[in-house]
Amino acid sequence: MSVSEIEAKKGRRMKRAVIVAVSLAVVSGMLLIIGFYICRSRTKLKERNEVVVHQNNGGQNEDLELPFLDFSTIASATDNFEINYKLGEGGFGPVYKGILEDGQEIAVKRLSTSSGQGLNEFKSEVRLIAKLQHRNLIKLLACCIQEEEKMLVYEYMPNKSLDSFIFDQTKSKMLDWSKRFPIICGIARGLQYLHQDSRLRIIHRDLKASNVLLDSEMNPKISDFGMARTFGGDQSEGNTNRVVGTYGYMAPEYAFDGQFSTKSDVFSFGILLLEIISGKKSRGFYDPNHSHNLIGIAWILWNEGRPLDLIDECLGETCTLSEVLRCIHLSLLCVQQRPEDRPSMSSVVVVLGSECALPQPKKPGFFLEKDSNVAHGFSNLN
Incomplete structure (x- = not known):
């Protein structure tokens, strides 16, 4: 084999190597970009979703058959329970107005630690209200059980109480x-x-x-x-x-x-x-x-x-x-x-x-x- 043929063969090998390397780089780049957008989309979807399941509540939501909002979502909706968002004070704790990211207005009943209502009593109330469907009864949308926090999320009534x-x-x-x-x-x-x-x-x-x-x-x-x-x-x-x-x-x-x-x-x-x-x-x-x-x-x-x-x-x-x-x-x-x-x-x-x-x-x-x-x-x- 002549020197020119050997050089030509080396050139072809180098060319193929470059093509493979470039192709791998392009594919890797595309995979990274796709992965980035998938992660970003999932994050945005989670942030937009008004019902965010709290994963660290010890399985407390498994038997309630009701959507859960996590504490951070409710805190954000009520501007960290700002006094100007407070609608009133009930026998079991304060009630706040909230606005979710999609613009939906809600009323949040935040049970005080001194209310005397334990976790089992709270869950019983949630199960009861969640099953009530009538145009003249307030509608329960979601709830929150996270550490010491227990909250009920209702539809918001703009004209307040009678x-x-x-x-x-x-x-x-x-x-x-x-x-x-x-x-x-x-x-x-x-x-x-x-x-x-x-x-x-x-x-x-x-x-x-x-x-x-x-x-x-x-x-x-x-x-x-x-x-x-x-x-x-x-x-x-x-x-x-x-x-x-x-x-x-x-x-x-x-x-x-x-x-x-x-x-x-x-x-x-x-x-x-x-x-x-x-x-x-x-x-x-x-x-x-x-x-x-x-x-x-x-x-x-x-x-x-x-x-x-x-x-x-x-x-x-x-x-x-x-x-x-x-x-x-x-x-x-x-x-x-x-x-x-x-x-x-x-x-x-x-x-x-x-x-x-x-x-x-x-x-x-x-x-x-x-x-x-x-x-x-x-x-x-x-």
């Missing part, structure tokens, strides 16, 4: 009867679902104006199920040595003896109904300057044939008097002393949507009486 309207002299004027009556009907339907139509019979035990939230169209949604109890099978009532709830809304048998049932929720609904009609707080009438509570005022006016004097004066001429009168009548039936004398929530829903005859109410529970002349001055209190 009490912020009916007990405010300015905002109460925004709720005329055409808005109040649908709110009453919505609350009744929500309770009917809890008592009868859901898979379990559920007793709320803390129904009150501040636990009824209003969406952008003023549709009511019952919230705060931290004190709720569930019944299965034919069970319809229970007993407890630890009475929880809000005085002024509690049924007598529950407040004094710890006995609760669907009928104790009906009593609370009756109180709430009186508050919506009158614009007055039930507990506000436990005052040394007044001889009667709100139930007492309503009962006296009913017996004197002046039930319409109970109406919130800001309602003016917006009322459908037949509807208002029917609601006052119904409220007195709901707050009867004996549970068996109160209607079921199914009956309440029927009454609100019809003109069926109603029985005459008896003297209600928690009726306070000292001076019958106080009712004559009720209109001046509005």
Whole structure:
């Protein structure tokens, strides 16, 4: 083989080596670029995802059947629980407004360490609320269990709670009867679902104006199920040595003896109904300057044939008097002393949507009486 042939052969080998080296470099570069974009895409996807599963919670989310948000996501949504994001303070801890990265607004209930609710109780509440699906019940979107933190993430209600309207002299004027009556009907339907139509019979035990939230169209949604109890099978009532709830809304048998049932929720609904009609707080009438509570005022006016004097004066001429009168009548039936004398929530829903005859109410529970002349001055209190 000549020298020229040997040189040519070496040249071809060198050329192939260069081609192989360049090809390997190009392929490696492409693989690196592809790998980089895959990692970056996964990171962005994880950051955009509003439900981020926390991997270090010891398997606590395995049996809840509910999406989880990790603590950092919620902290970011609430600007690290900034005071300006705080919506209020409940019995178990503060509630904050949050905004997720995709713009979705949420309400975050952050349980305080002093709430007394343990992990198992928290998980029971989550399981309960997650299964409730009704347009008049607040929707639970996700939760967080991370170290000592326990949080519930709900849909955000822009109009906040019912009490912020009916007990405010300015905002109460925004709720005329055409808005109040649908709110009453919505609350009744929500309770009917809890008592009868859901898979379990559920007793709320803390129904009150501040636990009824209003969406952008003023549709009511019952919230705060931290004190709720569930019944299965034919069970319809229970007993407890630890009475929880809000005085002024509690049924007598529950407040004094710890006995609760669907009928104790009906009593609370009756109180709430009186508050919506009158614009007055039930507990506000436990005052040394007044001889009667709100139930007492309503009962006296009913017996004197002046039930319409109970109406919130800001309602003016917006009322459908037949509807208002029917609601006052119904409220007195709901707050009867004996549970068996109160209607079921199914009956309440029927009454609100019809003109069926109603029985005459008896003297209600928690009726306070000292001076019958106080009712004559009720209109001046509005």
